[in-house]
Amino acid sequence: MGKPSDLVQGTLDLLILRTLAIEARHGWAIAKRIQQISGEVLQVQQGSLYPALHRLEQQGWITANWAESETGRRAKFYELTAAGREQLEKETEIWKRLSGAINLVVQEG
Amino acid sequence: MLWRRKQAGEELDAELAFHLEQQIAENRAAGMDEREAREAALRLFGNPAALRDQVRDTWTWSAWEEFWRDVRQSLRALRRTPGFAVVSILVLALGIGANVALFALVRGVLLKPYPFPEANRLVRIYEADAQGRFQDNVVAGGDFADWKAQAKSFSGLAAKKPVRYGLSGTQGQLPEVVDAQQASWNLFPLLGVKPAVGRLFTASDDRRDAEATVILTWGLWKRRFGGNPAVIGSTVLLEARPYTVIGVLPAWFTYPNPQTQLWTAIYHERSPEVMSLHDAHNLNVVGRLFPSATLGQAQSEIAGIQAGIRRQYPAGAVMDSANIRPLVDSETHTVKVGLYTLFAATGCLLLIACLNIANLLVARAATRQKEAAIRAALGGSRWRLVRGQLIESLLLAVAGGALGLILAWAALKWLAMARPDVPRLETVHLDAWAWLFALGAVAVCGGMAGLIAASSSGDARILETLQESARSQGGSRGKVRLRRVLLALEVGLTVVLLIGAGLLLETYQHLRSIPLGYDANRLLTMTIRLPRGSYHDASSIVNFDDALLMRVRQLPGVRGAGLTNTLPGHGRDEDDDYVVKEHPPLPQGQTLDSSTIFVDPGYFAAMKIPLLQGEIFSDANRLDHANDILISQQLARDVFPNEDPIGKHIVTPYVFGADRPMRIVGVVGDIYLSPIEPLYPAIYYPLLSGDQRDASLVVRTAGDPAMLATSVEKAVSGIDRSLPVADVLTMDQVLDGALSEQSLNTLLLSGFGALSLLLAAVGLFGVLSYVVAQRTTEIGIRMALGAQRGQLVRQFLADGLRPAIWGLILGLAASAGVTQLMSTMLYGTRPLEPGVYLLVALGLIAVAAGACLAPAWRASQLDPIEALRRE
Numbered sequence: 001m002g003k004p005s006d007l008v009q010g011t012l013d014l015l016i017l018r019t020l021a022i023e024a025r026h027g028w029a030i031a032k033r034i035q036q037i038s039g040e041v042l043q044v045q046q047g048s049l050y051p052a053l054h055r056l057e058q059q060g061w062i063t064a065n066w067a068e069s070e071t072g073r074r075a076k077f078y079e080l081t082a083a084g085r086e087q088l089e090k091e092t093e094i095w096k097r098l099s100g101a102i103n104l105v106v107q108e109g
Numbered sequence: 110m111l112w113r114r115k116q117a118g119e120e121l122d123a124e125l126a127f128h129l130e131q132q133i134a135e136n137r138a139a140g141m142d143e144r145e146a147r148e149a150a151l152r153l154f155g156n157p158a159a160l161r162d163q164v165r166d167t168w169t170w171s172a173w174e175e176f177w178r179d180v181r182q183s184l185r186a187l188r189r190t191p192g193f194a195v196v197s198i199l200v201l202a203l204g205i206g207a208n209v210a211l212f213a214l215v216r217g218v219l220l221k222p223y224p225f226p227e228a229n230r231l232v233r234i235y236e237a238d239a240q241g242r243f244q245d246n247v248v249a250g251g252d253f254a255d256w257k258a259q260a261k262s263f264s265g266l267a268a269k270k271p272v273r274y275g276l277s278g279t280q281g282q283l284p285e286v287v288d289a290q291q292a293s294w295n296l297f298p299l300l301g302v303k304p305a306v307g308r309l310f311t312a313s314d315d316r317r318d319a320e321a322t323v324i325l326t327w328g329l330w331k332r333r334f335g336g337n338p339a340v341i342g343s344t345v346l347l348e349a350r351p352y353t354v355i356g357v358l359p360a361w362f363t364y365p366n367p368q369t370q371l372w373t374a375i376y377h378e379r380s381p382e383v384m385s386l387h388d389a390h391n392l393n394v395v396g397r398l399f400p401s402a403t404l405g406q407a408q409s410e411i412a413g414i415q416a417g418i419r420r421q422y423p424a425g426a427v428m429d430s431a432n433i434r435p436l437v438d439s440e441t442h443t444v445k446v447g448l449y450t451l452f453a454a455t456g457c458l459l460l461i462a463c464l465n466i467a468n469l470l471v472a473r474a475a476t477r478q479k480e481a482a483i484r485a486a487l488g489g490s491r492w493r494l495v496r497g498q499l500i501e502s503l504l505l506a507v508a509g510g511a512l513g514l515i516l517a518w519a520a521l522k523w524l525a526m527a528r529p530d531v532p533r534l535e536t537v538h539l540d541a542w543a544w545l546f547a548l549g550a551v552a553v554c555g556g557m558a559g560l561i562a563a564s565s566s567g568d569a570r571i572l573e574t575l576q577e578s579a580r581s582q583g584g585s586r587g588k589v590r591l592r593r594v595l596l597a598l599e600v601g602l603t604v605v606l607l608i609g610a611g612l613l614l615e616t617y618q619h620l621r622s623i624p625l626g627y628d629a630n631r632l633l634t635m636t637i638r639l640p641r642g643s644y645h646d647a648s649s650i651v652n653f654d655d656a657l658l659m660r661v662r663q664l665p666g667v668r669g670a671g672l673t674n675t676l677p678g679h680g681r682d683e684d685d686d687y688v689v690k691e692h693p694p695l696p697q698g699q700t701l702d703s704s705t706i707f708v709d710p711g712y713f714a715a716m717k718i719p720l721l722q723g724e725i726f727s728d729a730n731r732l733d734h735a736n737d738i739l740i741s742q743q744l745a746r747d748v749f750p751n752e753d754p755i756g757k758h759i760v761t762p763y764v765f766g767a768d769r770p771m772r773i774v775g776v777v778g779d780i781y782l783s784p785i786e787p788l789y790p791a792i793y794y795p796l797l798s799g800d801q802r803d804a805s806l807v808v809r810t811a812g813d814p815a816m817l818a819t820s821v822e823k824a825v826s827g828i829d830r831s832l833p834v835a836d837v838l839t840m841d842q843v844l845d846g847a848l849s850e851q852s853l854n855t856l857l858l859s860g861f862g863a864l865s866l867l868l869a870a871v872g873l874f875g876v877l878s879y880v881v882a883q884r885t886t887e888i889g890i891r892m893a894l895g896a897q898r899g900q901l902v903r904q905f906l907a908d909g910l911r912p913a914i915w916g917l918i919l920g921l922a923a924s925a926g927v928t929q930l931m932s933t934m935l936y937g938t939r940p941l942e943p944g945v946y947l948l949v950a951l952g953l954i955a956v957a958a959g960a961c962l963a964p965a966w967r968a969s970q971l972d973p974i975e976a977l978r979r980e
Contacts, residue, residue, distance in 0.1 A: 027124060028131040046128060047155050047163065050121075055167040066120075069127075071134070076124045 012044065012052050014095055017080065017088040020062060024079035026069060027053060053078060061087050114174075121164055129154055176500075179493075183501040190473070194505065197466050200868065201509025204459035205550045206516030207861070209539070211452040212546045213521060217537030219441050219448060224361060226301040230398040233439035234266070234411055236390060236428035244432060245439075248392040250384035252418055252428070256394070259414050262402035267296035268375060268392040271365075273803075275640045275833055277346035282333060284833040286638060287370035291378045299397050300364070306330075307341040307356030314355070315374040317381055322374060323352040327360040329370040347373070349642020349831075365393075365440060367535045387418060388426040388686070389763060395436065408433045426686045426700055440532045447854050450931050454609060454861045457602045461865045463554045464599045465872050470502060470562035471592050472879050499559035506555030510547050514539065517547075530849055561595070589883075592876050597916040599872055600957070603865040604920025604949060605927055610862035611945035612928060612935055613855040619937030620848055626780030627677060628717040632807055632840035633814035634676055637825060637832060639802045647732055647799025653828060654797060654804070658709060660824040661808060666817055669809040671712030672796050675704065676805035678843035680783035682706075687792065689748060690758035690770045703744055704782065704789050705764055707796040707804075713739075713777060715809045723755045723775030726795055735798035738771040744790035745776045764794060784847055785936060807840075814839045854934070866953070869916075870960040877909035877964040888968055889976025898969040905968050909961030910954075917953055921946060 019025065019033045030053075031044045056062045061084035069075040080088065129150055136146035154160075187194040222228035234256070236246040248268070257266045269292040276287050294315035302309070305327060314322045323345060325334070334340045344351045352373070363369075375392075376384060383389060398407055411431040419429035434442065474481070481494055518539055525534055637657075644650050654672055661670040675682040683705045688695070695701070710725050712718075722745070726737035738759060745754045758770035765771060771794070779788050796804065810817050818837050825834050838846075845852065881888070888901065928940035938945070 026127065028128045045153075045155065046125070047160055050125065050160060051163045051167050054164050058167055071131075073127060073130070074123075075127045076120065 011095075012048060013056060014088070014091045015042070015044070016049075016052060016056065017061065017084055017091065020078055020080045021085070021088060024065070024067075024077040026075040026077050028075075030078070056084070060084075117168070118165075121161060125157060125160065179497055179500045180504065183497065183504050186501060187504065193469060193473070197469065197505045198508045198512060200462045200465065201506055201554060202512035202516055203864065204455070204462035205506075205510050205513030205547060205554065206520065207455040207513075208452075208459050208550055209513060209517035209543055209547045210520040210524075211448070211455045213517065213537050213539055213543040214524070214531075215448050215452055216542060218531060218533045219437070219445060221437075221533075221536060223300075223364060223436060225364075227397075228436065230400065231300070231436040232396050232398060232404065232407070232433045233436055234394045234396055234431060234433050235439075236415065237412075237430040237432045238428055239416070239430040243428070245434075246428060247390045248394045249387050249390045249427070250379070250392060251387040252415060253392055253394055254385060255418055256411055256414055256431075260396075260407070260410055262398055262407035262410050263396045264399050265295055265299040266394060266396045267299045268293045268394050269296055269365075270375060270392050271369075272373075272378075273638065274347040274371070274373075275349070275638050276333075276370075277349055277640070277831060279344075279346060284831050286636070286833045286835040287329070288366075288368040289371045289373065290365070290369050291373050291375040293375050296395065299395065302358065302362055304356040305359040306338050307354070309356050310372075310374050315376045317377060319374070319377050321347075321350065321352040321377060322355045323347065324356045324358060324372040325354060326358050326362065326370055326372075328367070330357045346640075346642065347371075349640035363535055366532060387422050390426070390428075396433075404433055404435070423697060426702065437533075444531055444850065446931060446933050447850055450609070450934065451854060451857055453927075454606055454858050457606050458861045458865055459550065459554065461599050461602050461606075461868050463558050464561075464595045464602075465868045466502065466505065466554075467558040467561035468592055468595050468599075468872050469875060470498065470558055471595075472875055474498065474562050495560075495563040498563035499556065502559030502562065503551075503555035506551045506558070509554070510551035513550075514544075514547055517543070528849060528853060530846075561591075564591075589876070589880060592879075593912040596869070596872050596876055596912040597919060599865075600869050600913050600916025600953065601919035601923060603862070603869045604917055604953060605924045606858070606865050607862040607949045607953070608920070608924040608928060608945055609931065610855070610858040611949055612931070612938055612940065612942060613851070613858050615938040615942060615945060616934065616936050617848070617851050617855045620784050620851060621844075623781060623784060623937075625677065625784065626718060626778050628809075629840040629844060631810045631812070631814050632716070633810055633817055633821065633837070634678075634805055634807050634840055634843060635818075635821070635837040636676070636803065636805045636835045638804075638835075639832070641802065643829075643831070644802065650802060651731055651797050651799040654709065656828050657806070657825065658711065660827065661806065661821055662711075664817065664820055664824060666811045667808055667821075668811055669711060669715035671715035671807050672709045672804045673712055673807065674707040674796065674801045674804055675782065676807070676843065677716075677780055677782050678784070678840065678847050680786055680847075681789060682782075684789075685761050685763050687759050687761040690760055692748075701748065703741075704791040705761070705794065706791050707794045707798070707801045709796045712796075712807070715807050716780075717809075718780055719778040721776045721778060723773070725777075726774050726793075728797070730795035731797035732799050735765075735795040736772055737774040737795065739775045739777050739793040740773055741791040741793075742776055742779045743788055744792065747790060759792065761792070765798075784844060785851070805836075851934075866956055869913075869953075870956050873909055873913060873957055873960040874964065876912070877905065877961050878967075880908065881905065881964045881968040884968075885971065885976045888971050889973045892971065892973040893977065901969040902965045905965035906958065906961050909965065910957055913953065913957035913961075917950055921950065 015034050016030055019030050019037075025033065027046075027049055031046075031049055034042050034044050053062070053064075057064055057078070061081060062078045063081055064076050064078050066074055067077045132150035132153060133146045136149050137143070141149060223231065225231060234248065235244065236248050236252060237244050238246075250268075253266070253268050260266065269290050272289050272291055273286050274289050275284060277284050292310070294310035294312050297304075297309045304324075307324075309324060310322065313319060325340070330336055330340065340354050341356065343354055345354060346352070358372070396407070398404070408431070411433065415431045416429050419427050438445075484494065521537055521539070524531070525537075528534065639650055639653060644653065658670055658672065661667060681704050684702050685705045686700045686702045688701065710728050710730070713720060713725055721742055723739075726739060730737050740754060740759075748754075749757065754773045754776060757773050759773060760767060760770050777793065780791075781788060782791075806821070808814065808817065808821055822834050822837065825832055891901070892898075924946070925941060932940050
């Protein structure tokens, strides 16, 4: 499995948005969550994560707030906006179609 | 968002630090010790500085940041060469300022409609001559009445006439002569004007038997009546006769000019007989077209009606056609060519300024070529380099534009004083359009100069440029070629400007040197009008004239004095038809006419107009005994080619009546009534006949005429204290006023020409200096090999002059075409005057040679040893 930096850029955005769909998280927690769910296959590095977070924030899909973390330290928590939720639905739809199509080709082709 | 930059940066640092700590904590939880945990975390984290930059790049303001960095860099570069920056900004300020001012003028004076509702349907209608001899003739009252009755293209036709009134002081104010208009009652509703106070004329005010009424303009109401609304219904004295004030016009209403002080009803002021004549032309007719009517339809309709009137009255001065102009055009067509010429000239000047700045920037780019190459080699993007150039030139243009706007504002203020003759000048402001135009000029100038410079600096052959620096003698041929092309264009434009200026200068000199037919030196003039109320009959007028002339002639320092109704300098005042009693009747449709001038017998001596034949009519020609006249030389030559005019009789129906033949007693020299109009035949009638209330006094003085003004005015008030005296001017001032358009256009165009010549010279000097500096080594080698200094000077001189010669050829060719457009501004010269072209060509070559001589000389003075060591 390749490094996450090989992931198509849109895919990382999708992963981040999906992770935030349940609750607000800080950057570290987002990376950890993706790693856990994917069974340690997808490791998101800071060099990709933070530019992506800031880009999504600029686009208005997520907002950030400073709040106390589980360890008692102040951290920057990201959460989905209404626009972000719509975007997540749209991208999930596209992803399902795309991955389904690739599956078909890989299995049947 | 820019101001939050610092805070956002700190937050990012905190965010990343938190991430790192979490990683360390996790590592420690996995069993690493403190140091190990930190190192492993940092390893995983990568380069924090790079990460920070990557994140920052996603912030939208990074483009701004880069832009500001470029701006700061350009400012630093400009500060390093302050001379260049200051000169460029001044040149651009002058160019942009002149253009903005002219733009505001052209828009305000020529293009902007009057502030009336649906002003685009307002027109002026003139009488014309089907053969095209008279185009914009004023309209006879009878013709106006017929048009009004018959024309179908207009929702309304109104008449007005400029007049002057003596306004007496009723509450202790001084008496004054005011500019006024007489108008038919429907003019204001036709224009769409509502009164500010009181009411406007109604049809019942506009009759001969109505009570006399007057409407004040806002300016007069404020100035003379303190803006008091109680003035409505009160009485003022015009020409010493009572008029009831019925209304005040709004402040914005300055039609037809801001000098107009009050309005009276025209059919009340003029007799029904005069208003029904077809051959006494004196009205300005304004019409409002129906929305369905076009200018062309209306034109042919009125021309048709007028042709019919002519068929009805085949004899006399009745016109047979008409023409129509849009209202704005009718007031401004006299200054149109002049304004457009100046606008074109300022456009040229700005283009020259731009080219020159591009040129200087190219030179700077050349000296910074190595820097550019190094930056390109280190991965600086081409766009970034071009952008740098562009920002630099735009900065110059913005500074120039800001200064230019101030200059434009000052220029318009000055012009309002220098050229009171320009119509509608009061409406010219630096409005939003002028600002937009200035912005556009800044963008175009900055963009053009920057792009020209950038196109030369960004060649991709980085390696070559870096290598070239070792052997500089062959370098940058392309760059020099570009600069030469720019220079040739610059010189070409300069030549066009200089030739235009030269032609105007020639015209002006011609106008000022025409022998006017009288001696304009040491002559004091002023106008006096005798109000009808207190000077109601001819003998009271003549008594005043006699007393005035006697008193003035006795003043110390006075060499002579005379009275006339037509002061030379202003042009023809009144023309009338006449017949020679002794001659057979003229063929049908032909008429003779001449200027009608009234003078007293002493006028000719005072003006130094020579008597050529016969004698001056005597002092006895007064009141009912006025029987003698004088004719001008031109009239004598044209009408009495092979006979003696003395003793012949002339009948002028509209001056002294058809039954009163006047005897010609002498012939006097021709005089120009205006320095810019051709000679016209004239008949001089005895002023002491007593029906001229308006007179100009001319006083020949021994010394400075202005010094005598006060004592002459005192002589007037010594006879009648209530008499207003106006226009106290020396004849030189009168003539300057008559030539103010010519003199100002000439002055401005010459100024622009001189400035562009200077710019071209600076450009030539710069290019050749640069070439010499580039080729120092080559020169050293050639000298070492035995080249003569004289030969070097000649070579470099030829090198520098080549673009000037190309530009000269280009400019001469362009001028031959362009100057045709200004032929209506030229008198006594023509668009292809060879003298002017030759002078400009020689002058330009001389200046160009002068500019090139210094660098060429410097090249020849190089010490070969020094030159070679420079490597």
